[in-house]
Amino acid sequence: MVNWHRNPDATLCSSNLRNDTANVTLDTRIWSGWTLDQAQAGTYVGVQGDYTQPKVTTSCANTLMSDWVGLGGVTSGSLIQDGTYSPSHDLASPSAWYEYIGPNHSNNAISMPSVTVHEGDHIHNLVLIQKSTGQTTFYVQDGTTGTSQSVIVNLNTSIYYDGTSAEWVDERPTNAITGNYYTLPDFGVVHWTNAKAYNLHGDWLDFGNHSPVLLKMTSDGTSKGTWLAQPNLPPIDNVTYDDQQYNACY
Numbered sequence: 091m092v093n094w095h096r097n098p099d100a101t102l103c104s105s106n107l108r109n110d111t112a113n114v115t116l117d118t119r120i121w122s123g124w125t126l127d128q129a130q131a132g133t134y135v136g137v138q139g140d141y142t143q144p145k146v147t148t149s150c151a152n153t154l155m156s157d158w159v160g161l162g163g164v165t166s167g168s169l170i171q172d173g174t175y176s177p178s179h180d181l182a183s184p185s186a187w188y189e190y191i192g193p194n195h196s197n198n199a200i201s202m203p204s205v206t207v208h209e210g211d212h213i214h215n216l217v218l219i220q221k222s223t224g225q226t227t228f229y230v231q232d233g234t235t236g237t238s239q240s241v242i243v244n245l246n247t248s249i250y251y252d253g254t255s256a257e258w259v260d261e262r263p264t265n266a267i268t269g270n271y272y273t274l275p276d277f278g279v280v281h282w283t284n285a286k287a288y289n290l291h292g293d294w295l296d297f298g299n300h301s302p303v304l305l306k307m308t309s310d311g312t313s314k315g316t317w318l319a320q321p322n323l324p325p326i327d328n329v330t331y332d333d334q335q336y337n338a339c340y
Contacts (some may be wrong), residue, residue, distance in 0.1 A: 109229050115304045115313075116164075119271065122307035122319035122333055123259040126287050126300055127164050136288025137256040143184055143232075144260075144277040145209040146176045150339040153177070153275035156187075156199075156261045159215040161251055164255040170245070171257075172215050172228040173206050175199075176277060184209060188217075188228035188241055192249035198266055204239035208292055216289065226251075256287035258297070259305065260319060260333045262340075267296040274307075274318055276338035277286035282321075283330045298328030309340050316340065 117127070126134065127176045139159045146153065158173025172188035175189045186205035191197055207213070211234035219226045223246040231238035245251060304323060308315030317336045325331045 115306055115307050117308050117311055117313050117315070119311040120262045120264070120307065121257075121259045122261075123257060123305045123321055124285070124297060124331065125164055125255050125257045125259075125300045125305055125326070126295070126297055127255040128302050132221060132253040132290065134256040134287045135141045135221060136216070136294075136295075137161055137217045137258075138214070138284060138288075139258045139282055140212065140214045140284040141280050141282045143174060143207055143209050143211045143213050144176045144280050146275040146277055146282075148275040148338055150166045150273045150275060152273055153338075154263055154272035155275055155277055155282060156263050157213070158257075158259055158261065159217055160257045160259065161217055161219065162250075162252045162255060163191075166252045166254065167191070168250050170217055170219065170226055170228075170250055172202075172217055172230050174213055174215075174230065175203075175263075176209070176275065183207065184211075186230040186232070186239065188230070189251045189327060190226070190243065190245055195249050199209060202228075202230050202239040202241065202242075204237060206234050206235040206237045207232050208235065209302065210237060214284070219245070219247070219253075221251070221253075221290075237318045244263055256297070257305075258282055258285045258328075260307075262307065262318075271340075274338050274340050275320075277335050280333040281330075282333065285325075285329045285331070286317070288321065288331070297329040298325035309337075
């Protein structure tokens, strides 16, 4: 991928979310978006979503954000996900990646160099897992440049998969070297569409029809912190929403 920088690596992670208002809003330092949380292992085996790659404009240094879809990570340390990065303009171009992490099994995001990403492009993400074998498909497509990449990995489901939740998230990642959060850039609004989760019955579920939980990003992960980003409420047509930036440079 053009201008892809591997050092330092960003690490996306499960969120250690705090329940703010009885499964309506969850406050977190790093996630903004929506989740379906059924609190039953193996409920979801697939997730997909589309968005417009953010146009990052900021005067802050060393900024990074990521947009992704994933399974797990809300109530456990197991999470499989893929998406794109929006780095500082002076560091690199946007890029695609996939990642799988588990309790005591943190891995860095892995580049998907066949996907060419520009700001303003239409992005489609998909994650699917076969519970019986652990075969997991990560797929990212840039519909504007006509590029895509599919990666199949055989995962240990006892480590990397719980399936209790499905997410559509805009994240402030952490620096894998320092362990500190990257500075959140000013990303304006991320427009999400086609947000659906796949269940064991073979149905693609519109997330807005299944009691989605709002994820609000704040400076300290509590409702008392500075409000950094939050999606609109309620979702439009049950598959579409806008994630709004409120404060940057945190």
